[in-house]
Amino acid sequence: MTRVSVKNLHKDFKIYERPQDRLSELILRRQKHTVFHALSDISFAVQEGKSLGIIGVNGAGKSTLLKLLAGTLQPTGGDIEIRGQVAALLELGAGFHPEFTGRKNIYLNASLLGVPDKNIIELENDIIEFSELEYFIDRPVKTYSSGMYVRLAFSIATMARPDILVIDEALSVGDLAFQKKCVQRMNEFIDEQKTMVFCSHSMFHVQELCDTAIWLDKGQIKEMGDSDKVVGHYEDFCNSKKVYHSISEDIPKEEGASTETEIKIQDCRINSLSVKSPEGKELDSLTPLADVHLEMEVEVLVEGFEGNFGFAFMKSAEEPVASFLTTDIDQIHKGPFKKGDIFTVSLTIKNFAMRVGDFYVLGGLADKTGLLWYETKFSKSLHVEPNKGVGPIIMNSEWSINQG
Amino acid sequence: MFFTLLRQWVITPVENYRLFHHFTRQDFVAQFAASIGGFLWLFVTPIAHIVIYAFVFGYIFQLRALPEFGQTEFVIFMMIGYLPWFAFAEAVGKSPGLLLEKAGLITKVLFPVQVIPVVGTVVPYLTHVIGFCLLLVYLAMQGYFNLLWLWLPVIFFLQFLFTLGLVAMLSALCVFLRDLQQIVSLLVTIWFFLTPIIYPITLIQSEGARELFLFNPMHSFVNLYREIILIGEFPLVNFQIILPVAFITYLIGGWLFVRIKHAFGDVL
Numbered sequence: 058m059t060r061v062s063v064k065n066l067h068k069d070f071k072i073y074e075r076p077q078d079r080l081s082e083l084i085l086r087r088q089k090h091t092v093f094h095a096l097s098d099i100s101f102a103v104q105e106g107k108s109l110g111i112i113g114v115n116g117a118g119k120s121t122l123l124k125l126l127a128g129t130l131q132p133t134g135g136d137i138e139i140r141g142q143v144a145a146l147l148e149l150g151a152g153f154h155p156e157f158t159g160r161k162n163i164y165l166n167a168s169l170l171g172v173p174d175k176n177i178i179e180l181e182n183d184i185i186e187f188s189e190l191e192y193f194i195d196r197p198v199k200t201y202s203s204g205m206y207v208r209l210a211f212s213i214a215t216m217a218r219p220d221i222l223v224i225d226e227a228l229s230v231g232d233l234a235f236q237k238k239c240v241q242r243m244n245e246f247i248d249e250q251k252t253m254v255f256c257s258h259s260m261f262h263v264q265e266l267c268d269t270a271i272w273l274d275k276g277q278i279k280e281m282g283d284s285d286k287v288v289g290h291y292e293d294f295c296n297s298k299k300v301y302h303s304i305s306e307d308i309p310k311e312e313g314a315s316t317e318t319e320i321k322i323q324d325c326r327i328n329s330l331s332v333k334s335p336e337g338k339e340l341d342s343l344t345p346l347a348d349v350h351l352e353m354e355v356e357v358l359v360e361g362f363e364g365n366f367g368f369a370f371m372k373s374a375e376e377p378v379a380s381f382l383t384t385d386i387d388q389i390h391k392g393p394f395k396k397g398d399i400f401t402v403s404l405t406i407k408n409f410a411m412r413v414g415d416f417y418v419l420g421g422l423a424d425k426t427g428l429l430w431y432e433t434k435f436s437k438s439l440h441v442e443p444n445k446g447v448g449p450i451i452m453n454s455e456w457s458i459n460q461g
Numbered sequence: 462m463f464f465t466l467l468r469q470w471v472i473t474p475v476e477n478y479r480l481f482h483h484f485t486r487q488d489f490v491a492q493f494a495a496s497i498g499g500f501l502w503l504f505v506t507p508i509a510h511i512v513i514y515a516f517v518f519g520y521i522f523q524l525r526a527l528p529e530f531g532q533t534e535f536v537i538f539m540m541i542g543y544l545p546w547f548a549f550a551e552a553v554g555k556s557p558g559l560l561l562e563k564a565g566l567i568t569k570v571l572f573p574v575q576v577i578p579v580v581g582t583v584v585p586y587l588t589h590v591i592g593f594c595l596l597l598v599y600l601a602m603q604g605y606f607n608l609l610w611l612w613l614p615v616i617f618f619l620q621f622l623f624t625l626g627l628v629a630m631l632s633a634l635c636v637f638l639r640d641l642q643q644i645v646s647l648l649v650t651i652w653f654f655l656t657p658i659i660y661p662i663t664l665i666q667s668e669g670a671r672e673l674f675l676f677n678p679m680h681s682f683v684n685l686y687r688e689i690i691l692i693g694e695f696p697l698v699n700f701q702i703i704l705p706v707a708f709i710t711y712l713i714g715g716w717l718f719v720r721i722k723h724a725f726g727d728v729l
Binding site: 070071076079124127128129130131143145147148151152154156157161164165168169170171173174 | 479480482483484487490491494565566567568569570571572637638639723724726727
């Protein structure tokens with residue numbers, strides 16, 4: 058069943074230079090505004106049990122689209138058809154009253170979402186438990202940290218079990234542990250055949266949670282499809298834009314070909330990234346002190362490419378644990394490669410030293426100097442099977458007892 | 462179309478009773494949350510105002526209640542007009558800020574926005590009906606009670622509807638015209654002095670000028686309260702004015718609000 062269907066959606070904002078222009082336009086019927094097209098010609102549909110990710114740079118229209126879906130904005134043109142109850146988390150804690158306790162706010166927020174009180178009485182404990190706010194729930198929410206705010210808001214919105222959940226940047230505030238819990242909750246959500254529309258700057262979460270993704274650019278759909286693909290192309294675009302920004306300004310632009318040139322600038326691409334055991338089996342979890350094999354397949358897009366490669370174990374998108382770079386290593390072949398060449402970069406880690414935790418592997422491609430990173434790619438999450446002992450790391454060691 | 466909008470307006474507090482209830486309780490309690498005086502502050506302001514006006518008009522200007530009202534003390538005469546006025550003035554005075562304060566909520570959460578003016582009117586009325594009832598109990602003990610008092614809830618409710626219509630209109634318009642915030646507080650003050658609350662209407666000499674006061678619905682409300690409570694008479698002409706005025710204001714205000722509420726998201 059189609060839960061959300063959007064057809065030819067347009068949203069314009071009227072921009073008035075001065076507030077009195079709005080009034081004089083109403084009275085005198087003379088046009089005083091300029092129109093800003095926030096969204097134009099957006100069409101998509103989301104089926105039951107599916108999730109949609111919306112990505113794009115700041116100001117691309119993501120939040121406007123979510124507000125239209127949530128119903129707090131009215132479209133200028135086109136149709137939005139929504140079947141089922143929607144809960145929108147556009148701004149976490151939007152309905153909270155700072156002077157009241159968390160518990161009171163649960164009831165207030167739930168009534169905003171349209172959940173009857175008797176259901177909330179049943180769910181109250183679950184909400185408190187999920188938000189991990191047991192000690193703070195009877196204190197005014199103005200004393201909460203932003204993370205606590207988000208946790209409470211997220212717990213309420215998802216506990217209410219709507220048919221469609223619309224979330225804007227929900228995960229960016231919580232800590233990693235809570236992010237993980239949220240992802241789990243959202244996955245449960247999808248398993249229950251609910252529908253989700255999700256907007257984030259965390260590409261990892263979009264890939265992980267969404268089946269399809271829409272890349273919005275200047276209010277239009279630039280690409281729609283399989284989330285892995287769309288996210289990949291979007292990351293390409295962002296990377297090339299970031300790195301070559303000053304250069305691309307110098308290059309004389311041909312009319313109408315601006316986006317084309319931005320993409321062509323990329324010299325190479327990571328096709329795949331995998332984590333394997335020495336026997337060549339793909340791994341989901343790691344054993345401490347075992348050997349691990351990291352591989353990425355690289356495709357060269359320009360003639361005579363020379364570059365550097367890197368891998369890193371990451372705790373989160375910003376927190377590396379260990380890194381491996383080829384910049385100081387001369388024994389390996391780093392080019393030049395021919396256009397269209399496909400090769401595999403692999404790295405064997407001996408005696409994997411972490412003992413607990415979850416990690417991602419990050420693969421990266423850089424230019425000859427090792428300063429410009431063309432592309433980075435995350436693997437899926439890897440879990441370390443802890444062995445007996447304490448402490449975060451383990452070392453390869455040998456015992457001996459000598460009597461004498 | 463016209464009737465669907467009106468229906469939306471009229472049945473909102475019933476249909477969304479839970480939300481209405483939570484909002485009202487929240488706003489009511491929030492008035493004195495985190496203050497030491499708490500609930501007491503609700504009475505301090507009107508009492509202080511009454512004392513000031515009683516001092517200025519009763520003592521300095523030597524205004525006495527008139528024989529028409531059975532030689533009642535000036536303070537009592539004034540309070541009967543002032544307490545219901547205070548509920549009206551507070552609701553109308555705050556109305557331009559109602560939606561602006563909740564801008565975050567309105568743009569981020571989908572809910573029936575029309576409960577906001579209802580809550581914004583109910584809260585001051587709830588607050589001041591307490592003071593008004595205390596005054597009535599006191600007067601009943603003084604032997605003023607008569608059967609016409611049974612009309613008081615009806616008139617008070619009509620005043621509530623009249624206020625609600627104005628609040629809905631002003632709160633919605635203020636989204637587009639922020640200047641209303643300043644204008645409204647000024648108008649409320651002017652309106653106060655144009656309503657015979659702290660002075661008896663008989664002070665106005667010219668018969669024709671007194672007739673003009675009939676255009677001020679608040680005068681009719683105040684006069685109804687006074688004549689019913691103090692001398693047990695029912696000024697029919699005032700009732701004939703407020704009955705249609707209250708309903709028409711309520712319906713037009715609500716209709717306007719529901720009509721333009723979809724545009725709030727664009728402007729807030």
